[in-house]
Amino acid sequence: MHRGLSVFNRAPAASATSWLLACCTSLAWAERVSAHRPYPTPDALLAAADEAAYDLAPAQLAAALAAERPHGPHPSGVPAAARTALDAAHAAYESRFGHVFVIALEAYRSEEHLDQTLSGLRARLANDAEEERVVAADELRRVARARLTRLVSGIGGQPTDQARKPEKSGEFPDSGPSDSPYVPV
Incomplete structure (x- = not known):
């Protein structure tokens, strides 16, 4: 199994939810993705993240945006x-x-x-x-997916420009702000 996914799957729910909130600020999204652990593959995690994003209610989407x-x-x-x-x-x-x-x-x-x-x-x-609203929701889903991919890929490795060392745990980096979905222009 993918080492980063294994760490994510074993993490306490509060930690997993916190890490997920670094990918998308919707608490409903983060709690749903966290609650459906363990994921057998990174692709299964991404599919669950996509599904949770598609299911955000309009008010939840507005808050996340x-x-x-x-x-x-x-x-x-x-x-x-x-x-x-x-x-x-x-x-x-x-x-x-x-x-x-x-x-x-x-x-x-x-x-x-x-x-x-x-x-x-x-x-x-x-x-x-x-x-x-529909276009922004899809872009937010794609941004969250990219952040989640970097987050899980960074577990156990050296921190990169896009994943820095966490304050706790030592194993799971957060996605950090360096991946802003808005090109820094």
């Missing part, structure tokens, strides 16, 4: 015009939908993140509230 962190600082080398366009698009999105823009970028190379974020913001600003 509201708790997501806003986009980070701009990296060096980003042209001023791009920074201005992104800042304006993020502000317009937050004003229109009441939460930060969530986009899963794990399928893209880092040099594509800026373009994907800006094009995603522009496209999704045209959505009506219900359509954007």
